Structure formats: structure tokens, C-alpha cells
Amino acid sequence: MTLSVALGPDTQESTQTGTAVSTGTLTAPDIPWNLVIWNDPVNLMSYVSYVFQSYFGYSETKANKLMMEVHKKGRSIVAHGSKEQVEQHAVAMHGYGLWATVEKATGGNSGGGKSGGPGKGKGKRG
Amino acid sequence: MAKAFKYGLKGITGFLEPAERELLRSLFDDVVSMLEPGDSGSQDPLAAMIGLDMDVREPSDRALRRLLPNVMKDDGAASLEFRQLTERSLRETKIGALRAAALDLDKDELVLADADARHWSMALNDVRLVLAERLDIQDEADADHVHQMQDWSQAEDVESYLALVYNFTTWLQESLVQAMLQAMESQP
Numbered sequence: 001m002t003l004s005v006a007l008g009p010d011t012q013e014s015t016q017t018g019t020a021v022s023t024g025t026l027t028a029p030d031i032p033w034n035l036v037i038w039n040d041p042v043n044l045m046s047y048v049s050y051v052f053q054s055y056f057g058y059s060e061t062k063a064n065k066l067m068m069e070v071h072k073k074g075r076s077i078v079a080h081g082s083k084e085q086v087e088q089h090a091v092a093m094h095g096y097g098l099w100a101t102v103e104k105a106t107g108g109n110s111g112g113g114k115s116g117g118p119g120k121g122k123g124k125r126g
Numbered sequence: 127m128a129k130a131f132k133y134g135l136k137g138i139t140g141f142l143e144p145a146e147r148e149l150l151r152s153l154f155d156d157v158v159s160m161l162e163p164g165d166s167g168s169q170d171p172l173a174a175m176i177g178l179d180m181d182v183r184e185p186s187d188r189a190l191r192r193l194l195p196n197v198m199k200d201d202g203a204a205s206l207e208f209r210q211l212t213e214r215s216l217r218e219t220k221i222g223a224l225r226a227a228a229l230d231l232d233k234d235e236l237v238l239a240d241a242d243a244r245h246w247s248m249a250l251n252d253v254r255l256v257l258a259e260r261l262d263i264q265d266e267a268d269a270d271h272v273h274q275m276q277d278w279s280q281a282e283d284v285e286s287y288l289a290l291v292y293n294f295t296t297w298l299q300e301s302l303v304q305a306m307l308q309a310m311e312s313q314p
Contacts, residue, residue, distance in 0.1 A: 036199075040192075041258070041263050041264065041265050041266050041268060041269040042254055042255055042258040042263060042269070043251065043255075044296070044299060044300055044303060046300060046303040046304060046307065047247060047251060047299065047303045049307075050247070050303050050306055050307055050310075053307075053310065054244075054310065087197065087208065087212075090197050091197075091212050091215075091216055094193075094194065094195060094197075094216055095216060095219045095220065095223075095248065096248055096251065097193070097248060097251035097252050097255055099192070099195055100195075100197075101195070101196070101197055101198055101199045102197055102198060103198065103199065
């Protein structure tokens with residue numbers, strides 16, 4: 001996979017979303033929810049990685065890392081955000097047939113990708 | 127025999143025999159009829175218009191529950207409330223993808239633009255989720271067991287037939303997703 005597919009460092013994502021709510025003021029109390037993807041024996045690894053890349057705009061490397069975490073650990077936190085944001089992501093994931101739930105972050109952010117971010121502008125698909 | 131989907135100059139192309147098209151069409155139709163809401167007649171028209179469905183319940187059918195899962199793991203009440211707001215439009219999204227894929231089956235040549243390919247991948251995935259529930263695929267071992275069924279001449283009962291259909295749709299989806307990943311790579 002060429003580098004041109006990677007959409008820039010993850011840390012820049014929240015400044016690129018173009019939605020007023022997700023810029024600037026992301027203090028801890030505003031981002032207390034996680035989007036969790038659960039493992040199942042049906043969904044193809046390639047498909048899960050494709051969904052992470054195309055929906056969230058994650059790089060192939062990051063998408064594969066999260067996909068492998070789902071596969072090996074049974075679940076992975078793939079994005080953080082406000083309750084409304086992760087709920088919107090969950091519905092999109094259900095549209096793709098992935099098994100997604102939302103949960104309150106329990107501090108520490110132990111699992112999952114470094115900072116999932118609320119996703120990029122592509123989030124309105126599907 | 128069907129050919130694997132490929133990404134090339136024309137976009138994503140595939141080839142399916144008439145019998146395979148027929149099979150896929152009936153699978154897509156089956157899942158559409160599972161997803162069509164039952165008694166829309168009793169719906170409050172305004173609520174229906176904005177996508178609300180206050181009568182909705184968590185599905186009792188396991189396959190349907192997998193297609194329309196709860197949004198919270200351990201909170202049935204909150205999940206139900208969320209379902210009332212979102213399930214109708216989720217069903218419509220899925221039905222839309224399944225119908226779009228079924229329509230493509232009427233064309234002579236299977237050439238898929240980005241959006242078509244996405245609909246196909248979603249439709250095939252939903253078909254596989256339903257078949258997997260019917261085949262009782264609960265874990266990786268079950269999946270491996272079903273995967274061993276590759277010989278159509280051995281299809282002697284419903285279960286072995288379903289396993290073959292499942293394996294066919296798995297192979298088809300895998301080839302499609304590989305082509306989609308290739309397409310994504312070449313269109314940054």
C-alpha cells in the first residue's frame with residue numbers, strides 16, 4: 001500500500017472534521033464515550049479493515065491494527081467521541097454489518113487505538 | 127463458474143453464471159423480506175416520516191438480532207430507546223443496499239462503480255450473517271467446519287446446501303473486498 005493512502009497523522013483528525021462541535025473544545029468531560037467493535041466468526045478480516053479505512057478514513061496500518069485487535073482480543077475501541085458521535089458511528093457500523101456497541105469511557109483509555117477521533121468527513125456515508 | 131471480482135481500467139468487474147445470479151437474487155430478496163418492517167399500517171404517519179418507530183422491539187429472531195444489534199451491551203432499556211429512533215432507517219439502509227445489488231444482477235455486464243461495490247459488499251455481508259445464524263456458526267471452529275464443505279456433489283441436505291451457499295458468498299465477498307481495497311489504493 002502506498003503512503004498516499006494514509007490520510008495524515010491521527011492527531012490532526014479532530015481539526016479536519018469540519019463540524020463545529022468537534023473542533024477546539026474537546027476536553028475530557030466532552031469525550032466520555034467509546035465505539036466498540038466486537039469479534040464474530042463471520043465478518044471477513046479484509047472487509048472489517050476496508051470499513052475502518054473507508055468510513056473512518058484510517059490508514060491501512062491503523063485499520064489493520066484495530067482489525068487484528070478485534071480478531072485476537074474479541075473487541076477493540078475504534079473511536080471516541082461524544083455520545084451522539086459514537087452512536088452515529090454505531091449505526092453506520094450496523095449498516096455495514098459490523099457488531100458495534102457504545103460504552104462510557106472508564107477513564108485511562110486503556111484499550112484500542114491511540115486516539116480514534118470522531119472520524120473524518122467521510123462519516124456521512126452508508 | 128463465477129469469476130473473482132477484479133479491479134481494472136473499467137472499475138470493478140465480475141462475472142456470474144445465470145444460475146449464480148438467480149441464487150444471489152433470491153438471497154438478496156430473502157434478506158430484504160426479513161428486514162421489511164411488518165405492520166407499517168398502524169404507524170403514526172408523522173413518526174414514520176421522521177423515522178421513529180415507537181412500537182419497535184428487540185427482534186426475537188437471532189439472525190435479525192445480528193443484523194439489527196443492540197447499541198449497548200448491558201442496557202436493554204437504553205438500547206430499546208435508541209432502536210426506536212434509528213432502527214427504521216437502519217433497515218432502510220440495508221434494504222437499499224440489497225435492492226441495489228439485486229438490480230445490478232439484471233445487467234449483462236457486472237461493472238461496479240465505488241458506490242455499487244459498497245452496496246454489494248454490504249448486501250453480501252448481510253446475506254452471510256443470516257446464513258451463518260441458520261448454520262449456527264458461533265465461533266471460528268464452526269466457521270472452519272462449514273468452510274470444509276466445498277463439493278456441490280455432496281449437497282444432500284439443507285444444511286450442506288446452505289454451507290455451500292455460505293462458502294460461495296464468502297468467496298465472492300472476499301474477492302470483491304480485495305478489488306475494493308485495490309481501487310482505494312489507486313484512488314487516493
